[in-house]
Amino acid sequence: MSAETARAALTPMKVMVKRHGLLVRLNHWVNVIALVLLLGSGLQIFNAHAALYWGKASNFDHPWFSMYAERSKDGAQMKGFTTLGSAKVETTGVFGASKLDGKWQDQGFPGWMTVPGGEFDLTNGRHWHLFFAWVFAVNGLIYLVTGLIGRHLIRDVLPSGRDLKTIFKDPHLRLKFSKGPESARYHQVQKLAYSGVVFLLLPTIALTGMTMSPGLNAAFPFLLDLFGGRQSARSIHFICANLIVAFVIVHLLAVILSGPLNQVRAMLTGKLAIIPSDEEAHS
Amino acid sequence: MNRRTWLRGLLAGVGATIAAGCEKVATAPPALKMLKVAEKWNQGAQRAIIGRHALAPEFTEADISRTFKANGTRRPFDEEYNSHLNSGFSGWKLVVDGLVETPLALTLAELRALPSRTQITRHDCVEGWSCIGKWKGARLSALLDQARLKPEAKFIVFHCMDTLGSSKYYESIDLVDARHEQSILAYDMNGAPVSVEHGAPLRLRVERQLGYKQAKYIGRIEAVASLKGIGGGAGGFWEDFGYEWYAGI
Numbered sequence: 001m002s003a004e005t006a007r008a009a010l011t012p013m014k015v016m017v018k019r020h021g022l023l024v025r026l027n028h029w030v031n032v033i034a035l036v037l038l039l040g041s042g043l044q045i046f047n048a049h050a051a052l053y054w055g056k057a058s059n060f061d062h063p064w065f066s067m068y069a070e071r072s073k074d075g076a077q078m079k080g081f082t083t084l085g086s087a088k089v090e091t092t093g094v095f096g097a098s099k100l101d102g103k104w105q106d107q108g109f110p111g112w113m114t115v116p117g118g119e120f121d122l123t124n125g126r127h128w129h130l131f132f133a134w135v136f137a138v139n140g141l142i143y144l145v146t147g148l149i150g151r152h153l154i155r156d157v158l159p160s161g162r163d164l165k166t167i168f169k170d171p172h173l174r175l176k177f178s179k180g181p182e183s184a185r186y187h188q189v190q191k192l193a194y195s196g197v198v199f200l201l202l203p204t205i206a207l208t209g210m211t212m213s214p215g216l217n218a219a220f221p222f223l224l225d226l227f228g229g230r231q232s233a234r235s236i237h238f239i240c241a242n243l244i245v246a247f248v249i250v251h252l253l254a255v256i257l258s259g260p261l262n263q264v265r266a267m268l269t270g271k272l273a274i275i276p277s278d279e280e281a282h283s
Numbered sequence: 284m285n286r287r288t289w290l291r292g293l294l295a296g297v298g299a300t301i302a303a304g305c306e307k308v309a310t311a312p313p314a315l316k317m318l319k320v321a322e323k324w325n326q327g328a329q330r331a332i333i334g335r336h337a338l339a340p341e342f343t344e345a346d347i348s349r350t351f352k353a354n355g356t357r358r359p360f361d362e363e364y365n366s367h368l369n370s371g372f373s374g375w376k377l378v379v380d381g382l383v384e385t386p387l388a389l390t391l392a393e394l395r396a397l398p399s400r401t402q403i404t405r406h407d408c409v410e411g412w413s414c415i416g417k418w419k420g421a422r423l424s425a426l427l428d429q430a431r432l433k434p435e436a437k438f439i440v441f442h443c444m445d446t447l448g449s450s451k452y453y454e455s456i457d458l459v460d461a462r463h464e465q466s467i468l469a470y471d472m473n474g475a476p477v478s479v480e481h482g483a484p485l486r487l488r489v490e491r492q493l494g495y496k497q498a499k500y501i502g503r504i505e506a507v508a509s510l511k512g513i514g515g516g517a518g519g520f521w522e523d524f525g526y527e528w529y530a531g532i
Contacts, residue, residue: 048410057348057405058412116309122409123525124310124318130532131321214407215329215491215531218337230405230413 019272040115044125050108056229069097177258180278205240326529339490353480359445381505384431420467436506454498493530
């Protein structure tokens with residue numbers, strides 16, 4: 001056996017296959033930019049009144065979630081607190097009170113998390129949020145409409161009945177990532193997660209955002225009934241933002257575990273490298 | 284240089300630029316000018332969707348907030364205001380002037396005699412909180428009919444008697460909102476005269492917009508063709524600090 005044939009036998013052949021369409025890739029990266037800026041500016045807006053309520057109006061004595069600062073008597077020190085229901089946790093330095101350039105700030109989320117960064121700035125936080133809300137909404141609508149017409153969403157993303165029945169057999173739950181042809185399609189857990197984000201989480205965060213608009217309340221009063229009032233809509237909006245962050249963390253972990261360069265390249269160029277001979281772990 | 288190193292370099296470069304430039308870019312005037320186009324999109328879209336006449340949601344007596352938070356000025360320090368307050372606003376008159384055929388000066392009794400409206404509505408502060416209250420006041424459209432707007436009048440400016448920071452508070456709305464059924468000059472709140480912290484003797488209610496539009500301590504109403512030349516020129520106290528003039532979201 002020559003050296004070359006030996007190496008060929010040891011190194012499996014890689015083949016580039018078409019993975020993501022151009023429009024989906026554009027949608028994906030526009031969404032990345034919009035969601036990052038919406039999250040940062042959303043935290044900035046939250047800081048203007050770092051408390052969440054259920055119902056139509058604010059019951060100031062009973063937020064279900066809040067962040068606040070307590071000053072020492074001389075005012076030089078600050079303690080930050082975060083409350084959830086009746087639980088209260090000291091979160092000095094991160095939530096409620098944090099330092100900025102050596103000075104204590106009475107701020108819900110710290111300045112390094114917000115857009116714009118640094119000191120509290122509701123004015124510009126709103127400008128960023130309301131601009132990128134349009135970017136997010138238009139981008140999302142293009143994705144949904146083209147995905148439904150082109151059947152990408154139904155064919156590739158929505159889980160089938162069979163997918164749901166075999167969901168616990170998905171090898172990805174055991175953190176087993178195929179490098180074979182199976183890696184060029186969405187698997188059961190991924191389909192369920194993506195569908196939840198695309199059809200539930202993102203539309204809910206858009207609609208609860210609209211429900212907080214006193215102008216749109218006049219046009220769509222039923223949205224207030226759907227979400228249980230403006231303050232409930234604000235709470236749900238915040239919860240959805242947290243769920244999106246949770247999704248993104250899992251999504252990025254899966255990218256790292258399944259070959260980050262290959263996956264990021266596929267989302268940029270559309271082509272994914274697979275090893276056709278790789279045996280499937282699928283049942 | 285192969286594609287992989289090129290890509291890595293690009294990503295690293297973008298990352299560093301974002302980290303270093305975020306704060307500066309986020310508050311740089313050109314960036315903000317671009318972002319502020321969203322206000323025009325929101326105004327255009329909302330006006331098209333909502334229509335002139337759609338009402339802001341109204342609530343029941345049971346929904347009225349026990350604590351209605353007051354924001355902005357809570358106790359004006361202005362001498363003129365305080366002398367009116369001390370005399371129970373007996374010598375106070377609301378001035379209506381600018382681009383009107385018949386300038387007016389109305390006492391509280393005369394305002395109470397105008398066609399009125401009572402509404403239980405939700406007040407949404409730009410900060411995120413909401414309170415529900417019952418407001419009774421003179422229909423703004425009735426007042427404008429009495430003063431007879433000149434055709435060139437495009438905006439209604441509300442000059443307030445309180446100084447916030449270093450300048451007088453003021454607000455403005457266009458004729459679509461000024462003519463709206465729920466736009467009232469409220470003299471009663473929750474069945475009693477509007478308290479000082481909520482804007483005695485008269486505050487605007489323009490229910491399809493945020494709280495900073497609901498001008499308190501109104502002393503004068505002026506009809507104008509343009510908002511340039513009034514205050515900082517942006518149409519309101521907070522607008523001069525960068526807030527959106529159209530506050531429907």
